[in-house]
Structure formats: structure tokens, C-alpha cells
Amino acid sequence: MNLKECRTVFTVTGLALMLAATSPVIGLFVSFESGDGRFSELWVLGPKHLARDYPFDIKANVSHTVFVGVGNHMGTSSYYMILVKLRNQTQSSPNTTAYTPSPLLPFSEFRFFVTDEHNFEAQIQFSVLDISRSGTSLFVLRLSINNVIHPVNSSANWDSEHKGYYQLFFELWRYDVTSRSFQFHNRFVGIWLNVTS
Amino acid sequence: MHCRHSRLVFAFVLILSLRCVGIPVFAEAADSASALSDAEKGVVSAYLETAEAENTGGNISVLLVRLNEAEDLLTQARAAHRLGDFEESARLSILCSALSAEVAQEATHLRLEMIRVRTLNLWLALTFSLVSMALVGLGCFWGWGAFKRRFYKRTLEMKPEAAMDES
Numbered sequence: 001m002n003l004k005e006c007r008t009v010f011t012v013t014g015l016a017l018m019l020a021a022t023s024p025v026i027g028l029f030v031s032f033e034s035g036d037g038r039f040s041e042l043w044v045l046g047p048k049h050l051a052r053d054y055p056f057d058i059k060a061n062v063s064h065t066v067f068v069g070v071g072n073h074m075g076t077s078s079y080y081m082i083l084v085k086l087r088n089q090t091q092s093s094p095n096t097t098a099y100t101p102s103p104l105l106p107f108s109e110f111r112f113f114v115t116d117e118h119n120f121e122a123q124i125q126f127s128v129l130d131i132s133r134s135g136t137s138l139f140v141l142r143l144s145i146n147n148v149i150h151p152v153n154s155s156a157n158w159d160s161e162h163k164g165y166y167q168l169f170f171e172l173w174r175y176d177v178t179s180r181s182f183q184f185h186n187r188f189v190g191i192w193l194n195v196t197s
Numbered sequence: 198m199h200c201r202h203s204r205l206v207f208a209f210v211l212i213l214s215l216r217c218v219g220i221p222v223f224a225e226a227a228d229s230a231s232a233l234s235d236a237e238k239g240v241v242s243a244y245l246e247t248a249e250a251e252n253t254g255g256n257i258s259v260l261l262v263r264l265n266e267a268e269d270l271l272t273q274a275r276a277a278h279r280l281g282d283f284e285e286s287a288r289l290s291i292l293c294s295a296l297s298a299e300v301a302q303e304a305t306h307l308r309l310e311m312i313r314v315r316t317l318n319l320w321l322a323l324t325f326s327l328v329s330m331a332l333v334g335l336g337c338f339w340g341w342g343a344f345k346r347r348f349y350k351r352t353l354e355m356k357p358e359a360a361m362d363e364s
Contacts, residue, residue, distance in 0.1 A: 003345070003348060006344065006348065007341070010337060010340070010341050010344070013337075014333060014334070014337035017333040017336075017337075018329075018330050018333050018334070021325075021326050021329030021330045021332075021333055022326045022329075022330065023326075024322035024325055024326055025319075025322045025323055025326045027322075028315075028318065028319055028322055076248065076251055076252075077247070077248065077251055077257060077261055079241075079244050110272075111268050111271075111272070112265055112268060113244065113261040113264045113265050113268065114261075115257070115258045115261050148276060148279070175241070175244065177245065177248055180241075180245075
């Protein structure tokens, strides 16, 4: 190794050591988190807090319980809103491909804050209060969610594909700090209900 | 004449009853709605302040627990308003606003404290880096000089000596 090559080795080693010496300052400004793995979980559990035995055969004035939960993996705390909606087979559900929520109006909403890497769970008690039948059609007039009565006034026919009349579903919305409003978070879960008189 | 007199009396009673019952009810509803709106804005404002505190590296888990309490109060206020219990709705909304304001204030303090800590850390890191860089620079300079001297010395030691042949 001649003197010129030795000088190159010294220069490169010196620069590497200087870079290492500035790493505490660089670390304050540079983040190596990619942000690709950020997401929120949304789930619905049955009355026994399990992913089975969901309420299906619904009778008038009988209360049923489900648990709806949200897990925050967004890298920061989040302000969430769950909208409770009811639809029949002809009404549209949220479109997760187009990132659009269902156009139906919500019957109820839950707003809550979740710290990063934490969960929140809400107990939802619902009952169908007034039912009437006309041929193959079923009319639901009122729905109670957590003891608050909401007018429904909706008719439905039997949906053979989903084996139910109505789908009770929960949309997840998240508060967007930039736009200062809740935005549909492209998550929804639901259960199909066979309403019997 | 009697009919006109009764109409006047009826109109008077109607106006009086509206003034005594109707208008206060509308006023209560408006006050309740206004308090609800203020409480909603307060919760959002407190959350934004808390999010700022989180961005500066603060631990906001306790603040979020209290914000959830404020949100519970707001939910109860909304339910009371829907049921027509405007007085209770206004009371809960005011409680919610007060709690949100407290959270916002604490979030601001936390954010300012975190900015102070981060500034101190930045100065410490800058000082450490500058001193380290200077030491590395000086070390390299001195090391290179020593190495060069040794290199020349060894090269000269390795130089073959010329033999004198006078025969």
C-alpha cells in the first residue's frame, strides 16, 4: 500500500467517524419509520364476547347485545367515530374499493379517543320495536339502540344470499387533523338479521 | 261585540301563554343547542391541542382518558337534548366544555414542556456532535502526521546501502 492509498483510507475513516459523531443530531430530524403498516382494526363480537353466536333471529321488543371494537395502529392517537346503520338488500353498503361510506343516514354514533396501539370496545344493545308484515315484505318502524329509540320506517324482502332481511352495520370514521373533519376510514362490519314477529 | 271581545281575550291569553311557556322553551332549546355546539367545538379543539402535544413527543394517554370522559358527557348531553331535557343537556354540555378546556390547557403545558425538553436535547446533541467532530478531525490530523512520519522512517530504513568496491 503506497502513501496515496493510505491517505484515502484515512480520509474515508475520518469522514465515517465524523458521520457517526453527528448521528445524535441527525437522529432528532430523520425518522426511519415507513408508515406503510399503519391501520385501524374494527371488529364485532357476539353477546358472549366471542366471534360467534351473533344475534340472528330477532324478535320484536327483545334486546340483543353485540360488542364493537376498534384497534388503533396508526402511529398516533386517533379520534374515531362509529356510525350505526341499518340497510336492506337493495340499499348500498360502504364501498371499500372506492373508499366511500354508505349513503344511508346513521341511527346512532359513538365517538371516542384511542391511544396508539390500544383498543376501544363499545357494548351495543339493540332491539326492533315495531314490526309489521305485508306478503313477503317486512316493515320495521322503530329501532332501539342503547335504550334510545330511533324511527326506521323501512321495508325489506328476504335476502336469500345473506339469509336475512336487514344488515345492521357499523362504519368506522376517523378525525382528520388536516381537513378538520371526520373521514370514512374504509372499514365496516355488520351482522345480518332475520327479523321475526 | 261579545264575539270580538272574546277573540281579544283569547288572543291576549294566547300571547301571554306563549310568552310564559313557549318562548322560554324555545330559548332553552336554543341555549341547549348552543351549549352543545360549543361543547363539540371544545372537544375537537382539546383533541387538536393534545395531538400537537403528542407530535412533540409528550405522553398523552392520561389526557385522552379525560377527553373520553368529556366525550361521554357530550353523548349524554346529545341524548338529553333529543329527549327535550334542555336544562340537563345544557348542564352536561357546560361540564363537557369545562373538562375540554382543562384538557386543552394541560395539553398546551405539556406541548410547551416537550418543546423545552426537545430544545435542550437539541443543544446537547449539537454540542456533543460538534465536540466529537472536532476530536475526530484533530485525531485524524495527528494520526495522519504520525503515520506519515513512521511510513517515511520505515521506507528509509528499508533503503539498500550501496557497497563501495575500490578494487
